[in-house]
Amino acid sequence: MAMDNRSFFSGVLICVLLNFASSVEAAPTGSLITELPGFNGVFPSNHHSGYITFDEKNLFYYFIVSERNPSKDPVVLWLNGGPGCSSFDGFVYEHGPFNFEEGKPNGSLPILHLNPYSWSKVSNIIYLDSPCGVGMSYSKNQSKYINDDLQTAADTHNFLLKWFQLYPEFVNNPFYIAGESYAGIYVPTLSAEVVKGIKAAQNPIINFKGYLIGNGVSHTKFEGLAALVPFAHGMGLVSDDMFEEVERACKGNYQNLIGSCSISIDKIDQALSGLNIYGILDPCYHDPTSDHHTERNTSSNLPISFQQLGATERPLKVRKRMFGRAWPLWAFEKHGNFPSWPELALQGSVPCVNDEVATAWLNDESVRKSIHAEPKSIAGPWEICSDRIDYRYGAGSMLPYHRNLTTQGYRALIYSGDHDMCVPFTGTQAWTRSLGYKIIDEWRSWVSNHQVAGYLQGYANNLTFLTIKV
Structure with a gap:
């Protein structure tokens, strides 16, 4: 018997709607973000956020659906470094969906504008606060x-x-892991875990394709002072005489700074004093509570005009801090443990720091409610870099990880901003x-945009080293 036309088309319509619902609305109930304090526009795509809980650990994520083609565009996991720095650093200050304008008066909620260069223009991107204890991620068990x-x-x-x-609607999308700074360790070690899970047929099977690392550490002999000294010399920050003196005194060994090598390195340190080590062309923020910008100010050896670099009348101020990007120059690990960022700050080791915008926004309870984050009374206040984690390194050199991953066919883009002095391109190019x-x-x-943006060298096994003019 022939099916009634209306019934047939109704059935087709129901199937289409069910398929559409399963592909678009499969996100967990309550994860959709419907509004954000400080933003009055329309989201270009869906935003989701929340916690994933296991082993007494509550890991917080913010997920932005691609503005282009969500069903086909890659899924990218973004990790900031530290160790111990929140991935909201990337969200607020780097490639997130918004540009943040400082609130008026000072300390009030910032105003959010759409970022035309957001990574969500071409990818589905997850910002994850990791490990537990960083950013909005927390546990009621301090041992975690x-x-x-x-x-x-x-x-x-x-x-x-x-x-x-x-x-589950994203499980077949190409998946990439990305990060910067200490994520030079996070990304390869996580990639290795993902590959191991794929081989063990752990469900769901992740469609892992490769990884990206920006100015990332590698736990090799090529970084630290071994990269910094030739970088500083090549950039014209130290003289030929100083460079040759260090070469003679240290003979390429910067692990034990003793005797004439230590004296020569101190000279380099003095020459670089006052620079933004995370971007030598960028202005350096000076804490107004310690630098009062008076003619008799003795808390800095910089001229007053240099102390005020970064001041601007532009409505969207230039970025004045790079705190979450990279580990400070002289903070070598000791006995397997890293000092915390607040410990370094107390020692005066973290220059160019100003995280007022992100701190004001993410510690506002209305913002936390909007993004489904627990209040400060439960998850604690948000900090760009956490003082509550006890972090120990232990994975060793990343070179075996990179060899293993790339020879299996996974793509790797290793990129460097060419004016970062903390993890200079010289070391990354070398390794x-x-x-x-x-x-x-x-x-x-x-x-x-018809301009030279940087340089690259492509290698076999899908490995590319690339510099960016910034």
């Missing part, structure tokens, strides 16, 4: 704040498995070259 490289990788992999279970891969795309410029 003890972390190391391998535990962090295992926990983040566990997070991903549970996240894709909550958002990528040390892998010994055949050069298949010899050193050349790459172009954006």
Whole structure:
């Protein structure tokens, strides 16, 4: 018997609607963000956020659906470094969906404007506060704040498995892991865990394609002072005489700074004093509570005009801080433990710091309610870099990780802002070259908007080293 036309088309319509609902509305109930204090526009795509809980750990994420083609665009996990710095650093100050204008008066909620260069223009992106104890992530069991490289990788992999279970419509999308600074450790170790899970057929099967690391540490002989000294010399920050003196005194060994080597390094340190080590061309914020900008100010050896660099009348102020990006120059790990960022700040080791905008916004209870984060009474106040985690390194050099991943066919983009002095491109260029891969795309410029934007060198095994003119 022929089906009634209306019934047939109704059935088709129901199937279409059900399929649409399963592909678009599969997100967990209550995760959708409907408004954000400080923003009065319309979201270009859906925003979701919340906690994923396991082993007494509550890991907080903020997820932005791609503004282009969510069903086909890659899913990207973003991790800031530290260790111990919140990925809201990337969200607020780098490539998130909004630009933040300082609130008036000082300390009030900032005003949010859409960011035309957000990574969500072309990808579905997850900002994750990791490890537990960082940013909005928390535990009621204080022992869960003890972390190391391998535990962090295992926990983040566990997070991903549970996240894709909550958002199954994205499980077939290409998946990439990205991060900067100490995420030079987070990203390869997590990638290795993901690959191990794929081989063990852990469900859901993640469609992992590769990873991106910006100005990332590698736990190799190529970084630290071994990268900084030639960088500072090449950039014209120290003289030929000073460079040659350090070369003679240290003989390339910067692990034990003793005798004439220590004296020569102190001279380098003095020459670089006052620079923004995370971007030598960028202005350096000076804390107004310690630098009063008076003619008799003795708390800084910089001229008053230099102390006020970064002041501007522009409605959207220039970024004046790079706190969450990279580990300070002289903070070498001791006995397997890292000093916390607040400990370093007390020692005067963290220059150019101003996180007022992010702190004001993320510690406002109306904002926390909007993004489904627990109040400060439960999750604690948000800090750009946490003082409550006890972090121990232990994964060793990242070179075996990179070799293992790239020779299995996973893509790797290792990029460096070419004016970052904390994790300089000189060290990153050296360790990528040390892998010994055949050069298949010899050193050349790459172009954006008809301008040279940086340089790259492509290697076999899908490895690319790239610099960015910033």
